[in-house]
Amino acid sequence: MELAVRGLTHRYGDMVVLDDVSLHIPAGEILCVVGPSGCGKSTLLRMLGGLEQPDWGEVLQGGTPPEGCLNPLTYVFQDFALLPWRSVAGNVSLVLEDHRLPGDRVRAIIEDVLARTRLSDFRDALPRQLSGGMKQRVAIARALAVNPAVMLLDEPLSALDAQTRELLMEDLVGLWERQPFTGVYVTHNLAEAVRLGHRIAVLSRRPGRVREVIEVPGPLSERQTGDPELEAIQAHLWGLMRDEAMAADQELLDA
Amino acid sequence: MPDIRVPFRGGGFRPEARRGTGIAVFVLLLFLIEWGTRAGWISNLTLPRPSDVAATLADLARSGALWTHLLPSLSRLAVGSALGVSAGIGIGVLIGLFSYIRAGLVPLVAAIFPIPKIALLPLFVIWFGIDEGSKYALIALGTFTPTVVATYGAVDNVDRGLIRMGQSFGLGWWSIVRKIVLPGALPGILSGLRVSLAIGIILLVAAEMLGAQYGIGAYILQAGALYDLERLFAGVVILSCLGVLTSWAIGKIEKRLLVWRG
Numbered sequence: 001m002e003l004a005v006r007g008l009t010h011r012y013g014d015m016v017v018l019d020d021v022s023l024h025i026p027a028g029e030i031l032c033v034v035g036p037s038g039c040g041k042s043t044l045l046r047m048l049g050g051l052e053q054p055d056w057g058e059v060l061q062g063g064t065p066p067e068g069c070l071n072p073l074t075y076v077f078q079d080f081a082l083l084p085w086r087s088v089a090g091n092v093s094l095v096l097e098d099h100r101l102p103g104d105r106v107r108a109i110i111e112d113v114l115a116r117t118r119l120s121d122f123r124d125a126l127p128r129q130l131s132g133g134m135k136q137r138v139a140i141a142r143a144l145a146v147n148p149a150v151m152l153l154d155e156p157l158s159a160l161d162a163q164t165r166e167l168l169m170e171d172l173v174g175l176w177e178r179q180p181f182t183g184v185y186v187t188h189n190l191a192e193a194v195r196l197g198h199r200i201a202v203l204s205r206r207p208g209r210v211r212e213v214i215e216v217p218g219p220l221s222e223r224q225t226g227d228p229e230l231e232a233i234q235a236h237l238w239g240l241m242r243d244e245a246m247a248a249d250q251e252l253l254d255a
Numbered sequence: 256m257p258d259i260r261v262p263f264r265g266g267g268f269r270p271e272a273r274r275g276t277g278i279a280v281f282v283l284l285l286f287l288i289e290w291g292t293r294a295g296w297i298s299n300l301t302l303p304r305p306s307d308v309a310a311t312l313a314d315l316a317r318s319g320a321l322w323t324h325l326l327p328s329l330s331r332l333a334v335g336s337a338l339g340v341s342a343g344i345g346i347g348v349l350i351g352l353f354s355y356i357r358a359g360l361v362p363l364v365a366a367i368f369p370i371p372k373i374a375l376l377p378l379f380v381i382w383f384g385i386d387e388g389s390k391y392a393l394i395a396l397g398t399f400t401p402t403v404v405a406t407y408g409a410v411d412n413v414d415r416g417l418i419r420m421g422q423s424f425g426l427g428w429w430s431i432v433r434k435i436v437l438p439g440a441l442p443g444i445l446s447g448l449r450v451s452l453a454i455g456i457i458l459l460v461a462a463e464m465l466g467a468q469y470g471i472g473a474y475i476l477q478a479g480a481l482y483d484l485e486r487l488f489a490g491v492v493i494l495s496c497l498g499v500l501t502s503w504a505i506g507k508i509e510k511r512l513l514v515w516r517g
Contacts, residue, residue, distance in 0.1 A: 049423055051419055051422065051423055070425075071423075071424050071425050073423075074423070074424065075420070075423045077416065077420060079416055081416050081417055081419075081420035083417060083434070083435065083438070084515050084516070085438045085439075085513075085515040086515075094421075094424075094426075094434060095424040095426070097430070097434075098425065098426055098427055098430050126514075126515050126517075127515075128515065128516070128517050129517075142424075146424065
């Protein structure tokens, strides 16, 4: 499935957060959205999945979702959004329960996604017992369970430490390699963007506009940290964002 | 080589469990009163001897009078607070979920909350009769208001991120309420229950003082009228135990239902 955004504009009060944003996300490709804080990238992502309504403009979806897809547009949230009173398996089963699937099918799906995210041994653990990285793997397993056509990832690795982030990036690349999904990956981390994005959209700060869309060459699986070509792209991105990031840092909240 | 050890200056400002301290304070207090009443520096019009109160309690238990007073009280508390708490949780959840119900009922609840419910007892006697009905109604109304306030507060405090997550996976409205909102509100509802039940016990005694033949409240009132301090204090001890017991029971329920909080 592919997504397109046309002329998206949105205000919070007097503040324009998104100004005439247009993007195309082709099927089977990951688009990373980067930008300084306050550029409206999370707002954009919420609009892509229908969790927020834009003032002007529209989000369009095209193509048919894959067979067995229960929830075409599926999110992975920064704060994991796991139900603390449900076990790992219970959190996955939550999103299957409303679909009236036969019990053995539900069990099979849960087994499969937990195996794919290497969580099979932790199926009965509660979220509070898990590390941050494990929690996000549960959230990813939950997203995989509905066999999504498009994954909407909202800074999924931001709450994690650097080593865990590295491991989860490899996991995400592995999952994409195994079954390429359409993805929108919002992050403020440029290293993540160059590792996981086929293309990277750079948003400007307030009002959020698309400044540039950059193609990142090379298959995801062959990208390594420290690759000079990727470093060059990252430096270019940083050049685009630096002044605005500085301005964002020096702004008083609520001023 | 540096040779001065860096002094420790952290620590403190954190409540720590100190086992047995509570009981020690309690025992010390009882001991002081016992000593004072025996030695005479506490007159026996001021306080009864703890040992006499204990003897009175033992007598009560032996003669069976304890049960004739305790059982009606317990059933009033159980029926009244069951009515009040279940209505309170129901209305509280509705207030939490629907803006119109909130706009309509929150001011009403705020108006009812501060009324001393005991003042309404004569009215309840006319409405529900002098028997059990008026006592049930009084306890029900008294437990209802704090339960409503605690419940809608708890529903309001459920993490909106979890609700958005549910919506983003296409969960139905009823599924979101049942699987996300209600379990998320449970801790707040249970802690509100502690307050509600304590208020229930206070109102139970008040209702029994105004018109009951049997019951802990009636027993205390009779003792007070005769200035029988031993019996009065025996009644008070039973009430404290009732309070501690309900609080302990809610603690048990919390432990069981909220394992996930750790």
